[in-house]
Amino acid sequence: MDLQDYFSLVFSDYTLRTITLGTAVLGAVTGMLGSFAVLRKQSLLGDAISHAALPGIAIAFLITGAKDSNILLLGALVSGLIGTFWIRGIVRKTHLKSDTALGLILSLFFGFGMLLLTFIQKQPNANQAGLDKYLFGQAATLVESDVWLMVIVTGLCLFVLLLFWKEFKILLFDADYTKTLGFNTKFIDVLITSFIVLAIVLGLQTVGVVLMSAMLLAPAAAARQWTNSLSKMVFLAAIFGAFSGVFGTAISASQTNLSTGPVIVLVAAVFVVFSFVFSPSRGLLFKKIRFRKNRRDLKLHKTLAFMHHIAATHDNISHPHAIKLLNNFQGFTRKTLQKLVEKNYVTLNGNMWSLTEKGFETAANLYTKQTTKDE
Amino acid sequence: MNSAQIEIQLIASLVAIACAIPGTFLVLRKMAMISDAISHSILPGIVIGFFITQDLNSPLLIILAALTGVITVVLVEYIQKTGLVKEDTAIGLVFPALFSIGVILIAKNANDIHLDVDAVLVGELALAPFDRLIVNGVDIGPKSLWIIGTILLITITLLIAFFKELKVSTFDKGLAASLGFSPVIIHYGLMTVSSVTTVGAFDAVGAILVVALMIAPAATAYLLTTNLKKMLALAVIFGVVSAISGYWLAHYLDASIAGSITTMLGLLFLIVYLFAPSKGVIAVMYREKQQRTEVSLLTFLLHLKNHNEIEERHVNHLQEHINWQRVRAKTVLELALKNNMIIVDNNIVSLTEKGDAFTSKAIDYIITNEDAQIEDMKDDFFLFRG
Numbered sequence: 001m002d003l004q005d006y007f008s009l010v011f012s013d014y015t016l017r018t019i020t021l022g023t024a025v026l027g028a029v030t031g032m033l034g035s036f037a038v039l040r041k042q043s044l045l046g047d048a049i050s051h052a053a054l055p056g057i058a059i060a061f062l063i064t065g066a067k068d069s070n071i072l073l074l075g076a077l078v079s080g081l082i083g084t085f086w087i088r089g090i091v092r093k094t095h096l097k098s099d100t101a102l103g104l105i106l107s108l109f110f111g112f113g114m115l116l117l118t119f120i121q122k123q124p125n126a127n128q129a130g131l132d133k134y135l136f137g138q139a140a141t142l143v144e145s146d147v148w149l150m151v152i153v154t155g156l157c158l159f160v161l162l163l164f165w166k167e168f169k170i171l172l173f174d175a176d177y178t179k180t181l182g183f184n185t186k187f188i189d190v191l192i193t194s195f196i197v198l199a200i201v202l203g204l205q206t207v208g209v210v211l212m213s214a215m216l217l218a219p220a221a222a223a224r225q226w227t228n229s230l231s232k233m234v235f236l237a238a239i240f241g242a243f244s245g246v247f248g249t250a251i252s253a254s255q256t257n258l259s260t261g262p263v264i265v266l267v268a269a270v271f272v273v274f275s276f277v278f279s280p281s282r283g284l285l286f287k288k289i290r291f292r293k294n295r296r297d298l299k300l301h302k303t304l305a306f307m308h309h310i311a312a313t314h315d316n317i318s319h320p321h322a323i324k325l326l327n328n329f330q331g332f333t334r335k336t337l338q339k340l341v342e343k344n345y346v347t348l349n350g351n352m353w354s355l356t357e358k359g360f361e362t363a364a365n366l367y368t369k370q371t372t373k374d375e
Numbered sequence: 376m377n378s379a380q381i382e383i384q385l386i387a388s389l390v391a392i393a394c395a396i397p398g399t400f401l402v403l404r405k406m407a408m409i410s411d412a413i414s415h416s417i418l419p420g421i422v423i424g425f426f427i428t429q430d431l432n433s434p435l436l437i438i439l440a441a442l443t444g445v446i447t448v449v450l451v452e453y454i455q456k457t458g459l460v461k462e463d464t465a466i467g468l469v470f471p472a473l474f475s476i477g478v479i480l481i482a483k484n485a486n487d488i489h490l491d492v493d494a495v496l497v498g499e500l501a502l503a504p505f506d507r508l509i510v511n512g513v514d515i516g517p518k519s520l521w522i523i524g525t526i527l528l529i530t531i532t533l534l535i536a537f538f539k540e541l542k543v544s545t546f547d548k549g550l551a552a553s554l555g556f557s558p559v560i561i562h563y564g565l566m567t568v569s570s571v572t573t574v575g576a577f578d579a580v581g582a583i584l585v586v587a588l589m590i591a592p593a594a595t596a597y598l599l600t601t602n603l604k605k606m607l608a609l610a611v612i613f614g615v616v617s618a619i620s621g622y623w624l625a626h627y628l629d630a631s632i633a634g635s636i637t638t639m640l641g642l643l644f645l646i647v648y649l650f651a652p653s654k655g656v657i658a659v660m661y662r663e664k665q666q667r668t669e670v671s672l673l674t675f676l677l678h679l680k681n682h683n684e685i686e687e688r689h690v691n692h693l694q695e696h697i698n699w700q701r702v703r704a705k706t707v708l709e710l711a712l713k714n715n716m717i718i719v720d721n722n723i724v725s726l727t728e729k730g731d732a733f734t735s736k737a738i739d740y741i742i743t744n745e746d747a748q749i750e751d752m753k754d755d756f757f758l759f760r761g
Contacts, residue, residue: 043464044408051583093656094648096402099463100594103407104644107587111637114583118631136478210415214471221460221468257482262475269472276459284457 015140016253022142022150023245023264026203029154031219031241032161033199035234036192038220039172044099045084047213048106049200052083054113054209057134058120069146069205076201083109084197110209137208139249139260146205153202157195168192169230207261218268219244225279244268300336301366304345308363311355320352379504384622386503386520387636390576391588391614393527396534397569398589399610402597403545408463409448409566410589412470414573414582416447418477421574426484437522437574444570445563447473500580500632526575530568537561542603584633588614591640598651617643671707676716676734679726690722
C-alpha cells in the first residue's frame with residue numbers, strides 16, 4: 001500500500017480511520033498540554049510519568065483480572081499521579097535535585113511495573129497476553145471507544161484550559177505575583193499537572209511508555225520557535241501534534257513492518273528540526289543570516305570611516321583617490337564599494353573613488369548620531 | 376545455591392558496583408537524566424553493531440553503542456547551546472528520536488535479527504549464565520561476567536587515577552578549570568564511562584535497571600552523607616545489597632530479576648527517604664515543627680516585652696490576643712518556662728532577666744540584615760539543640 005492508497009482508504013477503512021483520528025486527537029491534546037510542560041521546565045516529567053504509569057496498569061489488572069482498557073488507564077493515571085507527587089515531595093523535602101528525583105521515580109516505578117508484569121505472566125490467567133503493548137504502544141489496537149475517550153478528554157482539557165486560561169498563564173510566567181494576587185497557586189499547579197498526567201496516560205496505548213515523552217515535548221518545542229505568545233504556541237503545538245499523528249500513521253501504514261509510535265515520534269522530530277532551522281525570529285538559519293548581515297554592515301561602516309579619514313585631509317572632499325589606497329584595509333571589498341555607490345555615498349570613476357557630500361556627512365556623524373536606519 | 380545462582384548474583388553485584396560509581400557523579404553533577412537518555416539512545420548503536428557482527432557480546436558492538444551514547448550527549452549539549460529550548464527539553468527531544476530509529480531498524484529487519492526491544496529494555500539476567508565464554512575449549516565462566524568485570528576494572532582504575540580531578544570538577548568547575556584540569560575532558564570521560572557501563576550491563580539487566588542502579592543507590596547514599604568517599608562506598612553497598620536481595624525476591628516470586636532488583640532499590644530508597652537521620656522526610660518535618668515553635672516563642676517573648684500592663688500579660692489573655700490554639704499556647708508557655716525566660720506569678724506572665732536579654736538580642740537579630748553578623752547569633756535561638 002502506498003501513500004495514495006492510504007489517503008483513499010482513510011475515509012473508507014474503519015481501522016485506518018480510527019487510528020488516524022486517534023493519533024491526530026492524541027497529538028493535539030499532548031501538544032496543547034506539552035506547551036505548559038515545556039514552559040514550566042517540566043519537560044522530562046512526561047518521561048517519568050509515562051514510566052511511572054506501568055505499575056498502575058499491572059495492579060489494575062491484578063485487581064480486576066480483566067483487560068478493560070479504561071480500568072487499566074485509570075490504574076495508570078493513579079500511579080502516574082503518585083509518581084508525580086512523590087517527585088515533588090523529593091524535590092521539596094530533601095536536597096536531591098529534580099533530575100535525580102525524576103530518574104529515581106522513572107526507573108524505580110518502571111522496574112516495579114516490570115516485576116508485576118512478569119509476575120502476571122506466570123499466573124494461570126489466559127487473559128494477560130497483550131499487557132506489554134503498553135510498553136511500546138500499538139496504535140493498531142485502537143478502537144472507536146478509545147478514540148471517543150480521547151475526544152472527551154481533549155474536550156474536557158480544552159474546557160478547563162479556557163476556563164482557567166488567565167490563571168495558568170500568570171502562574172506560568174510569574175508564580176510569586178500570582179500568589180500575591182490571592183490565587184490558590186497550589187490548586188492551579190495541581191490542576192495543570194494532573195491534566196498533563198492525564199494526557200500522558202492517554203497516549204500510552206498508542207505510542208507506549210518510552211516514546212510518550214517525545215509526543216509531549218516535540219510539538220511544543222517546535223511551536224515555541226515560531227511565536228512568543230502563549231495562546232499561539234498552544235494552538236500551533238496542537239496543530240503540529242495532530243499533523244505528526246496523521247503523517248506518522250500514514251507513513252507507517254504505507255510500509256510493512258513499521259510500528260506507528262516510533263514513526264510519529266520521528267515525524268514530530270522532523271517538525272522540531274525544521275522549526276529549529278527555519279523559524280524566522282529564532283531559527284538557526286536566520287540567526288546566521290542576521291549575523292552575517294550585521295558583520296557586512298559593520299565592514300561597510302569601517303570602509304566609510306576610512307574614506308572619511310582620507311577625504312578629511314583635503315579641502316575638496318570630493319577629491320578623487322585611487323581604489324588601491326583601500327587595499328591594505330580589511331573592511332574593503334568590491335561589494336561594499338558597490339553598495340556605497342548605490343547609497344550615493346561614493347562615486348566611482350575608473351580606478352578612482354571620491355566621497356560625495358552625503359557620504360561625507362554620514363561618515364562624519366557615524367559615531368555621534370544614530371543614523372543606522374538604512375545600513 | 377547451585378553454581379548458576381551464584382553466577383547470577385555475582386553478575387548482578389558487579390553490575391551494581393559498576394553502575395554505582397559513575398551514578399554517584401551523575402547525581403552530584405545534576406545529570407541523572409542523562410543516564411536515562413543514554414540507556415535509551417544506545418539502541419540504534421546496538422542494532423547497527425549487531426548487523427555488522429551478528430553477535431550481541433562482541434566488543435565492536437559495545438564500542439558502537441558507547442559511541443551512540445556519547446553522540447547523544449553531544450547532540451543534547453549542542454541543542455542546549457543554541458538556546459532555542461531549555462536544557463531538559465533538549466534531553467527529552469534527543470533520546471526518543473534515537474530510540475525510535477533503533478526500534479524502526481529492528482522492525483524493518485525483524486526476519487534476520489534476533490534482537491527484541493523488550494530484551495534491550497528489560498534484559499534477562501536469568502539467561503546470563505548460559506552464554507559462556509570458552510577459551511581453548513575450556514569453560515571459564517559466563518560471558519557477561521567477563522564483560523562487566525572488565526568494565527568494572529577499568530572504571531575503578533579510572534576512578535582511583537582521576538579521583539581528585541573528578542572531585543574538584545564536580546563541586547567547583549571554575550576551580551577545576553583554573554587548576555588546569557580540563558572540565559570538558561573529565562565531562563566526556565565520565566559520559567564515556569557511563570555509556571560503556573550502560574552498554575555492558577544492558578544485555579544482562581536491561582536499560583531501565585541500569586538507570587535504576589545508577590541513580591537510586593547514589594541518591595539513597597546522598598541522603599545519608601555529604602562526604603564523597605562515604606557516598607561512593609554507601610552507594611556501592613546499597614547496590615550490592617539490593618542486587619542480592621532482589622535476586623532472592625525474584626526467585627521467590629518467580630518474576631523478572633531486573634524488576635525485583637529495582638523494587639528492592641525502591642524499597643531501600645523509600646526507607647532512607649522517610650527515616651534518614653537529618654535529611655529524611657520525617658526528620659525534616661520534625662525540624663520544621665521545631666522551627667515553628669521557636670518562632671512562636673520569639674513572637675510570644677516580643678509581645679511580653681512590648682507590654683508592661685498586667686492585663687496584657689494574663690495567661691488567658693495571651694491566648695486570645697496572639698490568636699493561638701490552646702495546645703500551641705501551652706507548648707510555647709512551657710518551653711519558655713523551661714528555659715527560664717519567663718516567670719508565671721498568679722497567672723501573670725513576666726520576663727525574667729534572661730528572657731529580657733534574649734528578647735533584646737532577638738530584636739537585634741531581626742533588624743540586622745547582614746548575614747555575617749547573624750551567623751553566630753543563630754545558635755542562640757536553636758533552643759532544642761545544644
